[in-house]
Amino acid sequence: MEAKLYHLATSLEDAHKKLLENPRNVLLGGGLWVKKSTKSAETLIDLTALNLNEIVETEEDIQVGAMVSLRQFEKHPAIRAVYSGFLALATQQIMGVAFRQLATIGGTIAGRFAFSDLLTALVTIDVRLMFYPHKVVSLVDYLEAKGKTTDILTKVIIKKSPGTGYFKKVSNTTLDFAILNVAVLYTNNAYKIAVGARPQGASLAIKASEYLAKIAFPTAEDFANAAEIASEELKFLSTPTGSESYRKTLTCAYVRRGLIEVAKNAG
Ligand SMILES: Cc1cc2nc3c(=O)[nH]c(=O)nc-3n(C[C@H](O)[C@H](O)[C@H](O)COP(=O)(O)OP(=O)(O)OC[C@H]3O[C@@H](n4cnc5c(N)ncnc54)[C@H](O)[C@@H]3O)c2cc1C
Structure with missing residues (x-):
């Protein structure tokens, strides 16, 4: 993808405002799929400075920030433990380690890739997605929905159950x-x-x-x-x-x- 400008977002509000400024502005996760695209963009919006790269485990769920890399995800003890570790197993099948250090959970979900290994495993679980400004939807509903959105995925909430x-x-x-x-x-x-x-x-x-x-x-x-x-x-x-x-x-x-x-x- 060719882009004219680059913008390092300073807050979610700033990223969202920039995204709405021009339909040709594009959010960046790890940028691996965006880079492959043959389309051109006006401004690439970088989300790396927004603290979206943490995984937090609670009693009920695992909360994964949208900028968590696939490598971070597959190595996290909570992900390795839940549902006998099959989420980590699905993630490990994607390209090599260096690739997974860059690719993000947010880009994987927002890309809605039909070939996605991880999405296949995730749809069997109760997974909710949190978007900025104000939206929470189930992963299954999000994947079925058509069309481009201007919401920013911030968190992926994976319900924990014995299984x-x-x-x-x-x-x-x-x-x-x-x-x-x-x-x-x-x-x-x-x-x-x-x-x-x-x-x-x-x-x-x-x-x-x-x-x-x-x-x-x-x-x-x-x-x-x-x-x-x-x-x-x-x-x-x-x-x-x-x-x-x-x-x-x-x-x-x-x-x-x-x-x-x-x-x-x-x-
Ligand atoms: C060469 C190559 C081979 C691959 N092989 C496989 C494979 O074998 N199996 C597999 O499962 N996957 C594969 N993938 C997909 C990969 O695992 C990632 O899912 C993909 O690269 C997207 O992640 P990213 O972080 O690079 O996202 P980006 O490329 O940065 O973004 C992807 C899309 O999501 C949007 N986006 C990013 N973050 C957000 C956000 N927070 N909110 C809203 N929208 C957002 C972007 O605007 C863009 O439209 C491959 C990708 C590439 C490039």
Whole structure:
């Protein structure tokens, strides 16, 4: 991306005012995706001086500042502990360490990338997003909403509950975008299943979860049935890296494996 000007924001109010000044002004997270863009911008607005780079753990949740890097996120003890560490596992699959030192949580969520590894894991959890000036929305609602906003993401609030998670990225090499992402979470006696990079963005397999909710002690056969339901209820498309039917087959295999693994770990 080419930009005419650079602005180091001194407060959220200052950043927001600058953003509203011109529709071609752009917020910067780590700047890695922005840099790749072929569009041009008037002013790049840097959020690094706004103290948005902290992770705070409370009794109920983990509050992650929008400028927290992916590396900071994956290494934080609270993130490594929650849901058997599957958020850290999903983050570690993204490029290399040097890349993750720069890429931010805020840029990852605001980018709403359909290929995102971390977003697939996050949609299985109760996650709320705080925006400046005054908005709190669930991650799922935010990902479903269309169009550009002029709100600034400040904090990502991850609810803590006892539970165990599974994450699988299928890609040709470790540095490639996913051909498919699968996340499974077992928490509060319920199974949640998300599939991303279909190539559309992460979606919950609601019917598969409802099927399992009716069974007190699901067997391996029930898990296989639920995986089949997930592969039928979600939409898949063909791209040069994977056909629709390949993605469907992968979904069946990895959702089944994920369900078996979280059930085993949940004891
Ligand atoms: C070469 C490359 C390879 C990648 N490979 C993968 C991969 O394999 N798997 C994967 O999951 N991800 C991958 N990603 C995505 C990456 O992990 C980050 O999600 C991405 O770079 C965005 O993070 P950033 O901090 O660089 O954001 P930026 O590039 O700075 O911003 C991204 C967007 O978010 C907006 N934004 C930033 N911060 C805020 C905020 N606080 N409030 C509102 N809007 C904001 C920006 O204006 C911009 O539109 C890749 C990215 C690149 C560039």
